[in-house]
Amino acid sequence: GFYPSPKHNKSSKRECDDEEFEYKPKKVKTENDKKAKKRKQEYEEDEDDEVCYFFFFLHMNFCIPPQVLLAWEEERYTDGSKWRFLEHKGPVFAPPYEPLPDNVRFFYDGKNMKLSAPAEEVATFFAKMLDHEYTTKDIFRKNFFKDWRKEMTPEEKSKLTDLNKCNFSEMNEYFKAQSEAKKQMSKEEKQKIKEENERVLQEYGYCIMDNHKERIGNFRIEPPGLFRGRGDHPKMGMLKRRIRPEDIIINCSKDSKQPKPPPGTRWKEVRHDNKVTWLVSWTENIQGSIKYIMLNPSSRIKGEKDWQKYETARRLKKCVDRIRAQYRDDWKSKEMRIRQRAVALYFIDKLALRAGNEKEEGETADTVGCCSLRVEHIKLYPKIDEQEYVVEFDFLGKDSIRYYNKIPVEKRVFKNLQLFLENKQPEDDLFDRLNTSILNKHLQELMDGLTAKVFRTYNASITLQQQLKELTCPDDSIPAKILSYNRANRAVAILCNHQRAPPKTFEKSMQNLQTKIDEKQKQLSTARKQLKTAKADHKASHDDKSKKAVEVKRKAVQRIEEQLMKLQVQATDREENKQIALGTSKLNYLDPRISVAWCKKWGIPVEKIYNKTQREKFAWAIDMAEDDYEF
C-alpha cells in the first residue's frame, strides 16, 4: 500500500525540552482510534464502498504528551474525489481604493491636474513603482499607458497623451512617507494591526475539509496593480484589474455553510465539485488564466500528494537503469522521432532539464525547456579544451533564468545532434518531431506514473542522498555538518539551475561578517595569551586557585575557537550561496525523509535544517523517516 503501517505512541519516547515547544492537539487518541477502528470494520464488511479508508497516524516533531497523540485517520478515495465535506468563509478581498489627499498633486506637462478616482488609482500603481527598473522599460510604459487611458474620463484622455509628460513624483513621495510613517507607529498601534490580521486569519484562513480544520494557503484575493512579468514579458505593465465578488466561483460541499458574499453583491457561481481541491477561483485578465485559492502545504491533501510524488520518484529509481539502457539503444533507432525522443530524454535525465511545453508566441516571455529547445540554443564543439563532443547550452528557462552549461556528451548523442541541426535555421526547433505530450506518453509506457518532471525529482533527491553520504564527516561539529548539508543541497540547486539575483546588500553583509571574524580572531589571540600566562602562574605557584584559573582560561579559548569556527563556516556558506537559491529544491525536489534520516543519524536537531513552515509542510516525513531511510 501507499501508506506506511501506523506507528503507535512513538511520542512517548520524545523529549519535551525542545527550545521551541509547540503543541497542537487535534484529537484525543482514544476517541480517534475507536472511530478509526469502526470505520475500518465497516470498510472490510463492505468491499464495494467507493471510499477506501486508510489510517495514517501522524505526529508532529514537536513534543506531544504520551496520553494525547496527534493522530488522525485519513481517508482516500478511489473514485477520484478529493473530499466529501468542505466548508470555508470565502476569500478576503483587496481593500477598496482610498483617494489621495488633495495636497498630493499630479502634474502633466508641468501643470497640476486633479485626476478622476479611477484614473488616479491606476496612476498610483505606477507612482508606487517609480524606483523600480520596470518603469524604465519601453514595453512596460507602453502597456501601462494604454491601459491607464482606458480608465480615464474623456477629458483626461484627450489631455494626457504622453507618459513622458506625466509627473508622479509627489505621489511617489507620499507613498514613501506613508510606509515610513507605518514603521514609526507606536508599539500599541502595531499591536492593534497585528491583532486585526490575526482575527482575519482566524476567520478566513482556515477551512474544514472532511474531518480536519486546515490552513488555507492564499485566502486573500490578489489586489489590483500593474502586471509584473518576468524577463522580457510582452504584457508587463498591463493593468491587473480589481477582482469583485461577481468574478468569484466558490467551491464547497452542498451540506456546508456557504460563504456569504459582501453585502449587496453576489458570487459568480457556487459549485460543489469534490473532484478538485480548490475553494475559490477567478479568471485573471492578463493571460485569461484561472487563479485558485487552495490549501496550505501543511494540509493533508497537499502532504499526501507530495508524498506520492516522492514515491513515484523512488519507483523510477528502481527502473532507471532499464530506462537509461533503453534510451541509449534508441539513439541508434532508424526512426528520427525516436532518436529525438531518446536524446531529449537523455538531457532531461542527465541535466535535469524541464519538459519544455510549446508557448504561445507574443503572449509570454520567450523561454524554453528541453522539448522546445531551438537550434540557436545549442552549440556543438567536436573538440574544445581537451574535451571531445562538447555541447554548449545557452537559453532562458522558466522565469527567464539563464541556463548555461558546457558538457561533453557521448559520441552518439553528438552525432545525432549534428543530424538534428542539418538544414535548419537558428529559430527552428531542435527536436522537430517531439513535444512534451509525445515524450510523456512514451514515459508512461516505461513506468506507471512516469512523466518528464519525475526525473528532476529523482535526480535531485538521489543527488542529495549521495552527496550527504560523501560530504558528512562523522567527527565534524554540528555547524560543520550543517555546512556539509548545505553543500549537498547546493549541489542539487546547481543541478536544477536554481539561481537568484545576488542580494543587494551582499557585499556589505560579507564585509560585516568578515569584521566579526577579525574581531573574533583578536579575541582568540588575547584569550590564548591569557591562558599562557595562567599556565605560567600555575607552574610557579601550584595552588588550587591558579589551577582553576587555567581551567577557566582554557574553556574561554575553546569557546572562542568554536565561535570563530562557526563564523567562518557561515562566511563560506554565504559566499558559496551568493547566486544560488537553496529554497526551491529543499521545498519541491528533495525527499524530506532523506534530510530527516540524516538529522537522526547524526544527532542534528531537525530545526537546524527546516524552519517552522518547512516542518509543518514535511510533518509526514518527520514522523515517518527513521535514521536508516533510503530514498
Add this chain to the structure above:
DNA sequence: GCCGTAACTTAGAATTGGCTCG
C-alpha cells in the same frame, strides 16, 4: 493527433518581522 482549458506544482522577488547590536 491537435488544441484549448483546467488544475495543480514550482519559482524567484518582494515584503515582513523578529532579533542582535550599539
Add this chain to the structure above:
DNA sequence: CGAGCCAATTCTAAGTTACGGC
C-alpha cells in the same frame, strides 16, 4: 530602545500534466 540586518513568509507568475472535444 531603535536601527539595521537577515531569515521567514508572502506573493503571484510561470511552469507541467491531464483531459475532453474535435
